[in-house]
Amino acid sequence: MSKKSQIIAGLILLATILLWFFIYITFKNIATVVGNIEKSSSATTSENLIENELLSLLGISPNKIKPASTSTDIYMDPPKEIRAIYVTAPVALTPIWMNKLIELTKKTEINAMVINVKDGDTTYLTPKMTAVVKKIKENNIYPIARIVVVQDNGLVKTRPDLALKTASGKIWMEKNYKWVDPSSKEVWDYNLNISLKALDIGFEEINFDYFRFPASGALNDIVYPYYKEETPKSNAINKFAKYLVDNIHNADHKAVVSLDIYGYTFLKDDIGIGQNLSSLAIYFDVISPMVYPSHYTPGNFGFKNPAQHPYQVVLKTLKKGLATLQSNPEVNKNLKIRPWIQDFNMGAIYNVDMVNKQKQAIKDAGLEYGWMSWNPSNIYDISKYTK
Numbered sequence: 001m002s003k004k005s006q007i008i009a010g011l012i013l014l015a016t017i018l019l020w021f022f023i024y025i026t027f028k029n030i031a032t033v034v035g036n037i038e039k040s041s042s043a044t045t046s047e048n049l050i051e052n053e054l055l056s057l058l059g060i061s062p063n064k065i066k067p068a069s070t071s072t073d074i075y076m077d078p079p080k081e082i083r084a085i086y087v088t089a090p091v092a093l094t095p096i097w098m099n100k101l102i103e104l105t106k107k108t109e110i111n112a113m114v115i116n117v118k119d120g121d122t123t124y125l126t127p128k129m130t131a132v133v134k135k136i137k138e139n140n141i142y143p144i145a146r147i148v149v150v151q152d153n154g155l156v157k158t159r160p161d162l163a164l165k166t167a168s169g170k171i172w173m174e175k176n177y178k179w180v181d182p183s184s185k186e187v188w189d190y191n192l193n194i195s196l197k198a199l200d201i202g203f204e205e206i207n208f209d210y211f212r213f214p215a216s217g218a219l220n221d222i223v224y225p226y227y228k229e230e231t232p233k234s235n236a237i238n239k240f241a242k243y244l245v246d247n248i249h250n251a252d253h254k255a256v257v258s259l260d261i262y263g264y265t266f267l268k269d270d271i272g273i274g275q276n277l278s279s280l281a282i283y284f285d286v287i288s289p290m291v292y293p294s295h296y297t298p299g300n301f302g303f304k305n306p307a308q309h310p311y312q313v314v315l316k317t318l319k320k321g322l323a324t325l326q327s328n329p330e331v332n333k334n335l336k337i338r339p340w341i342q343d344f345n346m347g348a349i350y351n352v353d354m355v356n357k358q359k360q361a362i363k364d365a366g367l368e369y370g371w372m373s374w375n376p377s378n379i380y381d382i383s384k385y386t387k
Contacts, residue, residue, distance in 0.1 A: 076137050076204050078256060082338060082370035083385070084112035084144060089124040091378045092116070092132050101378070102139050108385035112142035114207055114372055117198045118191075120151040120177045125197045133202035144258070144372075145203035149191055151177045151210040162187055164214070165223045174217035182213065182274070183227035183236045188243050195244065196251055205256035206248060207288070212237060212273040215262075233274035238283075245283045258286035260340065263295065266321025277324055281331040288372060290340040291317050291358075294347035307347025310354050314339070314361035322365065336369040343375040343384065355384045 085104075091097050092115045104110060113136060117124050133143050156163040156171060156178040164172040164179045171178050180187045195206045213233050214222065227236055245257050265277045266289050281287055293313040296306035306313045318339065325331050341358040342350055355373070362371055373380070 074137070075254060076142060078142055078204060079111050079370070081368060082112045082142060082372070083109050084114050084142070084370070084372040085110055085378075085380055085385075086146070086372065086374045086376075087113050087115045087378055088376075089116040089119065089129070093124065093126075093128050097378070098132065098135075101380070102136060102141065104380060104382060104385070105139065105141055108382055109387045110380075110385050111140070112144060112370075112372075114144040114146050115203075116148070117145040117203070118147045118194050120148050120153055120210070122154045123194060125194065125201065130201040137202060142205070143203045144205040144207050145195075145198035146207045146209055147191060147194060147198070148209050149211045150180050150182050150187065152180050153178050155180055155187075155190060159186070161225065163225070165225065166218075166221045167223055172218070172222050174214055179214055181224050181226045182211075182240055183224065183231075188240055192244055192247050195248055199248070199252050199255050204254075205258060205286075207258045207260065208244070209260040211241070211259055211261075212275050215271075215273045233272070234270055234276040234279060237274035238276070238279045241280055241283045245285075256285045258288055258338070259284045260288045260290055263289045263291040263317050265289065266291070266317045266324070269324060277321060278328045278331070281325055281328065281335050284332065285334065286336045286338050286369070288338050288340055289317065289321060290374070292340065292342040292346075292374070293358075294342060294344075305347055310342070310350075311357040311361045314341070314358050315365055318362065318365035318367065337367050338369045339367075339371050340374050341371050343373045343380065344377070352381070352384050 085101070087098075087101060091101070092113075101113070105113075115129075115132070117129065136143055151174075153176075159180075160171060162180045162184050164181060166172050173179075191208075198206060213236075227233075241259070248255050248257050259280060261275045261277065261280065262271065262273070264271050265275045269278055270276050277287070291314045293310045294307040296303075296313055298304055298306070300306045301309070301312060301316050303309050303313070318337070322337070325335070325337075339362055341355065341362075343355055344350060348354065359371060373385075
């Protein structure tokens with residue numbers, strides 16, 4: 001072998017040794033990071049440390065979003081005008097996706113999130129959810145816990161005696177969901193305990209949805225284990241409402257309790273599902289009508305396709321409901337109306353203009369407490385929420 005070849009071979013050997021040494025040091029550092037993190041008492045905080053420290057090792061600056069701290073939770077006043085987006089639990093518990101939504105709030109008018117802590121299948125009050133709440137509050141985002149009340153596959157699985165049945169004794173279903181009886185005291189306490197736990201982990205507001213009797217499906221086949229059919233459905237729902245709100249406020253006087261109701265309840269005071277606007281407005285702090293234009297039937301307000309007329313549908317619905325509330329002296333004097341708006345394509349393409357028309361209608365109705373935007377996919381176009 002020539003001298004030149006020997007030098008080249010030596011350099012290759014040296015480079016190989018240096019490369020393996022670099023790999024060894026790098027993985028040793030990573031192992032140290034992971035080993036230190038495994039000693040942490042919080043699994044979710046550990047995930048944040050892993051993410052940030054590994055990024056640092058690779059020479060990348062950690063995400064600008066503040067990680068959740070282990071400090072004691074601090075109360076957060078609700079913004080006067082809440083501009084919220086809906087977030088499912090799986091999305092909230094996925095750091096990469098949640099970080100993108102937090103970044104969205106930094107670039108837009110969004111200042112709150114409505115996060116599922118109980119949907120129609122299960123609950124999500126885990127240590128990871130606690131960390132999520134801390135994280136969004138540290139990024140100045142107001143946290144609202146959404147609880148799906150009587151549509152409850154999870155509870156029916158463990159307590160089938162609470163479920164709505166058919167005459168043959170089978171569990172009644174609406175599509176893929178089972179329902180529990182809204183007149184059951186155990187159902188009341190079950191949802192109350194979930195609400196109090198959500199407040200305990202840092203949520204500032206409890207938002208109840210599916211707080212009603214079924215509206216579709218084979219309604220005539222339903223046999224209720226507790227509800228007596230001679231009782232008006234609105235009376236049953238009102239008792240449930242009073243029990244929940246009173247007990248939540250007794251446990252936490254700062255807690256805000258809001259209710260999602262059909263937009264139609266602003267047009268007609270009882271549509272057969274137990275939601276009576278005038279009565280429910282006595283108990284709750286916030287009423288949130290779901291004024292999605294796509295959910296109005298042809299002919300409403302004279303429109304063949306109401307979904308194509310978001311401004312008129314939202315404005316006329318709110319004005320009618322507000323007039324109903326003003327005529328009832330028993331309504332909570334501090335009641336706020338904060339509608340849900342549509343950010344999904346149904347009946348029409350909901351682009352920037354269609355979303356903005358709904359926001360404008362809310363303002364023109366004289367409301368100043370904001371709105372909550374529903375997109376079931378949780379994919380929000382930044383151009384629809386510019387500051």
